[in-house]
Amino acid sequence: MSVIRRRNRLVALAAVSALVLGVAACGSDDGDSSGSTGGKPDKLVVETFGEFGYDELVKQYEKDTGIKVELRKTAQLNEYRPKIVRSLATGKGIADVVALEEGILNEFKINPTNWADLTPLVADHSKEYLQWKWELGKAADGRLIGLPTDVGSLAVCYRSDLFKAAGLPTERDAVTALWPDWDAFIETGKKYRAATGKGMLDSVTTAASAVTMQVGGDIFYDKDDNIVADKSAAVKQAWDTSLKMVDANITAKTATWSPEWSAGFKQGTFAATFCPSWMLGIVQDNSGPENKGKWDVAGVPGKSGNWGGSWLAVPERGKHKTEAAKLAEYLTSATSQVAAFKLKGPLPTNLEALKNPEFQSYTNEYFSGAPTGKIFGGSVEGIQPVHLGPKHQAVKEQAMEPALRAYENGEAKAAAAWDQFIKDAATQGAF
Template sequence: MSVTTRRTRLAAAALAAVTAIGGLAACGNDDDATESGGKPAKLVVDTFGEFGYDEIVKQYEKDTGIKVELRKTAQLNEYRPKIVRALATGKGAADVVALEEGILNEFKANPANWADLGPLVSDHSKDYLPWKWELGKAPDGRLIGLPTDVGSLAVCYRRDLFEAAKLPTERDQVAALWPDWNAFIETGKKYRAATGKGLLDSVTTASSAVMFQQGGDLFYDKQDNVIADTSASVKTAWDTAIAMADANITAETATWSPEWSAGFKQGTFAATFCPSWMLGIVQENSGPENKGKWDVAPVPGGAGNWGGSWLAVPTQSKHPKEAAKLAEYLTNAQNQVAAFKAKGPLPTNLEALKNPEFLAYTNEYFNNAPTGKIFGDSVAKIQPLHLGPKHQAVKENAFEPALRSYESGQSSKDKAWEQFTKDAKTQGAF
């Protein structure tokens, strides 16, 4: 699962320490007690955003007698530094750690910090989307992450606000409004004319959707050289976002800011681009009073992937075997369907994606939208991406700030692009 973040100097320094010290002595979790016979009394799981594990772990506890503590961090900009610090100091990491795609790519550079899951779990190499499984491997071939979700794209929109703007509200009619990105912009203009407000939350959610929809090399080429200024996918995303800013169709709320979170409930904007994992976040921010007002429609262009995560086991865990088994349990077909129904993370397990219960699932909060079908149908169309080792830093500390500076009128187009390409080289260096 993917959430945007801003790298801090502390995180960068800590990551340098991780790289320098390499493999760390196993210090484990300070709170990790062990029962007689070697079975842990408790295993700790670190996640960010919403993975939908609250009810799932209750059954695991009944089956194994091992208590599971879920430590949740709301945002990735707070989560990542905690993981970096734990790896650098050799203590404090959970037994099972969720790694978002950008973080995983970065941490692959030092796989010695992560247990090789291959010998600890059954062979699941044929059980998941092939490209997703391969991305969980370190450069030396060791399996360091078991696949959780994939961020298949859609649009979350407010039916009541569309109705007030005299736009169609039924999801099939809404989908017909934007077969492509130009049509989406035209819809935004109509919404602005009718309401005086921005249809979309921010240009950065749009740029993410467009960029990830393109596939191929983004900020790096296959040799991990920074190509931010020449990448066709990046330029397409940039130009589309600039066109949206020029058309004045956004509410200019920076993603993950307090204003953005409040905007869901206050009706500051009427649409946002929703990877499957975003459904739980939209619901949490919107509150029970807006149940049924939100709905889900296909994204312009029909498909795309934004985000997704893996579960890994730090070498400092005192119970790597049991931790690996817990990660295996949380990512199996049955529990990926359960997590999707709870909070929206889209399964990557092939059996789960064919599960009739998943395909028939409708989300009550989102006006009973058939989210299983909407997201499930788009999985096969997802184009594999090459992110590179510091994709997250380039995207969130170079690309998005430059776009926001133009969106807010602080920079011209040329100055914003110049700012991005300059910062990309700094943020992408390794």
């Protein structure tokens, strides 16, 4: 896509976003697919991105309630947000329940009236979840706009067969011991490159996400939502670590979420990726059944971290807000969070689910029997609180990541890449 076409697309999207984020939604959705105009709906639509692990849960909900549930999935987050923005702005194709990733949620807090206040529609669950996660689901006016789903507790997904071919340890505890810190991770990547001629890590941007959230605190904005990307300790550490990785030539230079990245899991283009718990289902789907038992899960450098996490919200324009809220409540319950984790990997935020023996003892057969409940659940307490700001996702995806990829691909020197990032951060982060 040319620069001009890309800018035109962003301008058009910004105009739609302004309508949604700056004007309270009203009226009803003429394009609603719930199949009923009042009372009990025939069908409810749930809009998600990636893999939330709801496939079996909605089947049970259908049996229990007699209400059909349609799951609409969008593979890539950068395609998902524009879809949600347009549906809210136009009222066409709007879902009954919508998953909001942490960056998207913060942006929609600018005008929370696009979303139903769930407080009168569901029971009081405020003491049942990680407290910081529950509070992030609230808007500044106190409106509860999202019920917590998952948290992106971090690990490293790696191909044990490719590690073996490179002469590296393959057992997960030994692999974790390879990289107590980020410098050690880079040294391991250099050994892999020397042995195979390939990059061990998929992309510099996955490393940047991991380091940024591991440091925590203010990321692109301060507490007053002023853009402080050039002063952020988390950004600086992530940037410097990322450049070290590029300079050491340990990445495969596959842009995250690109077709090449998706194919790389199956083709062995890279041997490792920083893997929040929700990524397990994506790794499995991209790698295919033929690679079952080749992937494993090890600890992340620095022992903990967080990448992502979501909430379920109900659009104010929805025709069946009461039933939609009940469905969101069902999908975020302790039992449902454990079931979703077992199916696709999103890590529970419900305290009862995190203590559930079935969760704690769960092992993932696809990932060589890795005790993923223990690995991911054990790092939750180490997650650092972060302040994301209203357009965190836009700054991350449209400013920081393109600048890092430009450096990774040799298209820009370090200083020029940084200057471009800071310039784009100011543009993308404005609201």
